[in-house]
Amino acid sequence: MKRLHRTLVVSALMTLGVLSGSANAQVTLNVISGGSQNMVDYVTDYLGPLFEKQNPGVKVSVVGTGPDDAGSQKMLEKLLAQKNAGLAVWDTDVIVPNQQKTGEMVKEGLLMKYRDSIPTGKYAISQSAKQALGVNVDGYVMPMFESQTALAYNPDLIKTPPSSFDELRAFVAKNPKSFGYNGLKGGMSGVAFVVGWMYAYGGNPEVIQQGPYDQKALAGWDKAFSELKAFNQQVVFTPGNAGTLDMLNRGEIAMGPVWVDMFQTWKAEGRLAPNLKLKILSPGMPGQPYYYAIPAKAKNVELAKKFIALATSPEVQAEGIVKRFNWYPGIDANVVKPALDTKTWNQLFVDVTPEDLAKNAKPFPLAPFFKDMREQYEAKVQN
Amino acid sequence: MDTPRLRKNLPLVALLLPALLMVGLLFVYPLLFSLAYAFRNEGTGGWDLSNFTKAFALYGADVSLTIGVTLLSTALVGVLAVAVAGYLTLGENPRAVAVLRWIYRWPMFIPFVVAAQLMRTFLAKSGMLNNTLMSLGLIEPLNAMSLLDWRGVVVTFVWKQLPFAALLIAGAMASMDRSLMESARGLGAGRLRILIEIVLPQVSATVWVSLILSFVTMLSALSVPMMIIAGTPTMITVDMAWRVNSYGDYGVANALGFISFALSGAAAWFYLRQGVREGGKPA
Numbered sequence: 001m002k003r004l005h006r007t008l009v010v011s012a013l014m015t016l017g018v019l020s021g022s023a024n025a026q027v028t029l030n031v032i033s034g035g036s037q038n039m040v041d042y043v044t045d046y047l048g049p050l051f052e053k054q055n056p057g058v059k060v061s062v063v064g065t066g067p068d069d070a071g072s073q074k075m076l077e078k079l080l081a082q083k084n085a086g087l088a089v090w091d092t093d094v095i096v097p098n099q100q101k102t103g104e105m106v107k108e109g110l111l112m113k114y115r116d117s118i119p120t121g122k123y124a125i126s127q128s129a130k131q132a133l134g135v136n137v138d139g140y141v142m143p144m145f146e147s148q149t150a151l152a153y154n155p156d157l158i159k160t161p162p163s164s165f166d167e168l169r170a171f172v173a174k175n176p177k178s179f180g181y182n183g184l185k186g187g188m189s190g191v192a193f194v195v196g197w198m199y200a201y202g203g204n205p206e207v208i209q210q211g212p213y214d215q216k217a218l219a220g221w222d223k224a225f226s227e228l229k230a231f232n233q234q235v236v237f238t239p240g241n242a243g244t245l246d247m248l249n250r251g252e253i254a255m256g257p258v259w260v261d262m263f264q265t266w267k268a269e270g271r272l273a274p275n276l277k278l279k280i281l282s283p284g285m286p287g288q289p290y291y292y293a294i295p296a297k298a299k300n301v302e303l304a305k306k307f308i309a310l311a312t313s314p315e316v317q318a319e320g321i322v323k324r325f326n327w328y329p330g331i332d333a334n335v336v337k338p339a340l341d342t343k344t345w346n347q348l349f350v351d352v353t354p355e356d357l358a359k360n361a362k363p364f365p366l367a368p369f370f371k372d373m374r375e376q377y378e379a380k381v382q383n
Numbered sequence: 384m385d386t387p388r389l390r391k392n393l394p395l396v397a398l399l400l401p402a403l404l405m406v407g408l409l410f411v412y413p414l415l416f417s418l419a420y421a422f423r424n425e426g427t428g429g430w431d432l433s434n435f436t437k438a439f440a441l442y443g444a445d446v447s448l449t450i451g452v453t454l455l456s457t458a459l460v461g462v463l464a465v466a467v468a469g470y471l472t473l474g475e476n477p478r479a480v481a482v483l484r485w486i487y488r489w490p491m492f493i494p495f496v497v498a499a500q501l502m503r504t505f506l507a508k509s510g511m512l513n514n515t516l517m518s519l520g521l522i523e524p525l526n527a528m529s530l531l532d533w534r535g536v537v538v539t540f541v542w543k544q545l546p547f548a549a550l551l552i553a554g555a556m557a558s559m560d561r562s563l564m565e566s567a568r569g570l571g572a573g574r575l576r577i578l579i580e581i582v583l584p585q586v587s588a589t590v591w592v593s594l595i596l597s598f599v600t601m602l603s604a605l606s607v608p609m610m611i612i613a614g615t616p617t618m619i620t621v622d623m624a625w626r627v628n629s630y631g632d633y634g635v636a637n638a639l640g641f642i643s644f645a646l647s648g649a650a651a652w653f654y655l656r657q658g659v660r661e662g663g664k665p666a
Contacts, residue, residue, distance in 0.1 A: 069629050070627075070628035073628050076631075104631070183615065185622075185625050236529075236613075237613035237614030239611060240610070240613075247507070251509065252507070252529070374629060375441075379440065
């Protein structure tokens with residue numbers, strides 16, 4: 001009997017030993033990233049291996065859920081399902097959602113307030129680190145990068161590109177089918193163009209961007225949308241964000257709205273004609289950040305914080321975000337600049353200067369205005 | 384049913400149960416749920432037709448386009464599949480038949496999304512199709528136009544579904560008794576006449592099945608209209624994805640799903656009626 005007891009104790013100890021041993025040897029940090037494939041590549045090829053090297057025994061596992069609202073909606077649904085099921089520990093440690101869905105996740109109580117407990121929290125100074133389309137997300141997020149839309153144009157076909165929405169309309173009236181965009185359902189660069197148009201002609205841009213939400217601010221929209229409907233008769237519709245770039249590249253259109261980072265990356269990879277250029281139309285075109293956030297009941301909270309602190313350190317923002325992936329830094333640019341050589345820094349701002357950005361880079365509208373805007377576009381412009 | 388028979392059938396029922404549960408829980412239940420919630424008004428918490436009103440107000444044109452594109456594609460698939468299968472059965476040049484037999488199935492192994500991606504570059508304004516036509520001098524560069532709208536979707540659907548339908552129909556034709564065809568031949572009937580008057584009536588059940596399956600498949604394709612149609616109107620699968628992804632609005636998405644289900648339900652009804660009219664079970 002005694003012997004049996006001893007055997008049991010020994011085997012129990014061994015089991016415990018094995019379990020704790022394996023826990024030490026291998027912890028998996030589960031990351032879910034929205035956005036296009038390049039954002040997943042950023043973690044698998046660059047950030048993940050860097051973090052694993054600094055933290056032996058940790059494995060970073062990343063899954064991509066796809067671009068735009070669709071990708072981030074999947075995260076929201078996954079976390080919400082775990083919350084509604086009453087689980088004590090959720091299976092995701094770090095998420096990278098877009099602005100719209102981050103606001104919704106904060107409202108649903110799906111995220112953790114962590115920013116002040118990480119060393120890089122003080123670098124999050126941009127407006128988007130506090131507000132996500134009108135939802136207060138202060139403390140819940142660290143911006144991963146800022147992205148911006150601009151008008152890409154072919155200088156061989158257009159000597160002096162339009163610099164404002166008014167000039168664009170005048171140009172397109174004289175040269176129909178020279179401008180192309182991807183409508184409302186074909187990706188965010190098309191949505192961004194519609195938003196820019198409404199900021200220019202719909203009235204009350206400050207209220208639309210900053211709130212408070214008030215139906216009265218929509219008074220000028222009918223006219224702006226009917227003008228956009230007329231404008232749409234003279235443009236070419238492109239299949240998606242990439243579709244606009246493809247058509248520019250084949251010379252089928254002379255200009256169109258694109259994401260700056262995508263444009264720069266394609267250019268660097270030789271997928272775009274090197275002569276194509278960028279310009280932000282005044283009074284402004286929207287841009288958006290992607291965020292790092294931690295689910296409210298993440299399993300590896302401390303590791304998740306460490307991961308985000310690394311990702312938002314000036315060195316990683318310089319090397320990874322700016323140099324390798326052509327995004328604008330998510331944290332204070334003044335602390336990123338010293339970590340970069342002047343050449344790379346200047347390349348980032350070759351067509352779009354910091355002054356252009358300060359003047360013409362706008363946020364997307366407040367979430368309820370944004371919803372109204374898209375629905376009214378569907379009802380008044382597409383029908 | 385008497386007791387001994389029930390006892391005899393019990394193992395059968397037990398064997399079927401896991402499959403039934405699986406279909407019930409993972410398919411029938413979510414389907415009924417989404418059909419019912421098409422009538423749910425999230426604003427008032429009641430049940431009404433508001434989702435349908437909104438769906439038709441915003442996407443009425445898209446519903447018509449979906450019906451038109453799917454019907455047209457199905458019809459083209461039918462005509463071309465019968466032609467291909469007919470040639471495979473009645474063709475007299477063995478080499479041509481062998482080549483056709485070898486080549487016609489290829490698109491079947493290509494997923495919809497890849498087919499759509501191929502067509503995006505093939506049908507573009509300066510795409511391969513127009514470039515080829517221009518270099519052959521068939522069209523002028525100024526007249527070249529992009530086919531990336533509903534026409535591109537029809538081309539992709541037909542290209543993708545043709546082999547599937549042709550495979551089924553050719554199989555049915557191959558298993559027919561050839562003596563009728565040969566006697567008709569002997570009496571001097573042309574091949575087209577044999578195909579239409581002798582072969583086709585005998586394989587009509589298979590033709591219907593293949594067309595209805597193609598119709599339902601095309602109705603549910605999301606990737607093709609999403610990637611090919613630039614601008615509007617588009618197909619309702621794209622609108623459903625858009626409602627869910629952009630607004631988190633399952634109500635209108637469910638209403639659109641209901642419409643789509645009604646369309647495929649109508650196809651199923653035609654199919655069953657056809658079976659009943661022929662006096663037997665549907666094939």
